[in-house]
Amino acid sequence: MNRTGRNKDKDMPSALIEIGLPVALIFIMAGVGLSLKPADFQRVYLQPKSFFIGALCQLILLPLLAMAVIAVTGLTGELAIGLFILALCPGGTTSNLYSYLAKGDVGLSVSLTAVIGFITPFSLPFLAAWAIGYYGQNNTLIEFPIFKAWLQLIVVGVLPVLVGMAINVRWPGFAKTASPYTSWFSVAVLLLVIISICFKLGDKLVSYLVLAGPSVITLNLISMLVGFVVAHTLLHCTTQTRTITLEVGLQNGTLALLVTTGLLGNEVMSIAPSIYSLFMFISAGLFTAWVIKGPSMSSSG
Numbered sequence: 001m002n003r004t005g006r007n008k009d010k011d012m013p014s015a016l017i018e019i020g021l022p023v024a025l026i027f028i029m030a031g032v033g034l035s036l037k038p039a040d041f042q043r044v045y046l047q048p049k050s051f052f053i054g055a056l057c058q059l060i061l062l063p064l065l066a067m068a069v070i071a072v073t074g075l076t077g078e079l080a081i082g083l084f085i086l087a088l089c090p091g092g093t094t095s096n097l098y099s100y101l102a103k104g105d106v107g108l109s110v111s112l113t114a115v116i117g118f119i120t121p122f123s124l125p126f127l128a129a130w131a132i133g134y135y136g137q138n139n140t141l142i143e144f145p146i147f148k149a150w151l152q153l154i155v156v157g158v159l160p161v162l163v164g165m166a167i168n169v170r171w172p173g174f175a176k177t178a179s180p181y182t183s184w185f186s187v188a189v190l191l192l193v194i195i196s197i198c199f200k201l202g203d204k205l206v207s208y209l210v211l212a213g214p215s216v217i218t219l220n221l222i223s224m225l226v227g228f229v230v231a232h233t234l235l236h237c238t239t240q241t242r243t244i245t246l247e248v249g250l251q252n253g254t255l256a257l258l259v260t261t262g263l264l265g266n267e268v269m270s271i272a273p274s275i276y277s278l279f280m281f282i283s284a285g286l287f288t289a290w291v292i293k294g295p296s297m298s299s300s301g
Helices: 014-034 038-046 048-073 077-087 093-101 106-135 146-170 172-235 238-249 253-263 271-293
Strands: none
Touching: 014 093, 014 106, 014 146, 014 172, 014 253, 038 048, 038 106, 048 077, 048 106, 048 172, 048 238, 077 106, 077 172, 077 253, 077 271, 093 106, 093 172, 093 238, 093 271, 106 146, 106 238, 106 253, 146 172, 146 253, 172 238, 172 253, 172 271, 238 271, 253 271
């Protein structure tokens, strides 16, 4: 896999990548802001144990699991880099929606999404740069623009949340009505990008799917299982266990693709985030159905 940088002859549609993905991410994060209230941040102080367990699972445990899966499955090069970058992108409004559907602790989900969303622009550029240096192969030369990445993540990941919060304070009725539409728009753009990536890879698509697919599915299932076990063991609370399981398993595929395609222009790196973005809806849906129909795990505390 020696495809690096931007290839003008085989570049993905520039309007979709350079405009569509950032706009989609702005809508995602604005949707997070539209659902936020000051009380959501107070949870960090009022219920610190559940918040910090969830945060540690997302910020530390998930990247470590990604490294373990990459090592065990033998994933290499740009495919490994793409999977690790995906693990650095915690879920947005999707995890909040699934927490609601699974009768989880929606307040905890929103708090995790909000606070970790502010942390990600500072952690992702440096960890992604490390992954490129660590997993990159000798015949590839990929430079990661750390400052540009940080600046873009602030613009598309932090400022929209603040704007959404301001709208929610000033016009709460409009915020409640508009929030679902932001999610649907971002999902539509994400699917268009994934389709574009599939067409660009052409005949190589199947081979890349075979190489990356098992690792991606393994990471998703193991992360949800470990998140479930950790939360259930330490919190003994059904609703919070459901939420942390979903928070760990659902990632922000739009953000990952913004990095792999928008910043790096590398469709091979985009394979793992694309597969994960599709499969996570299946696993999260099955988990939600199981917890709704199955017996209660413990006290809903």
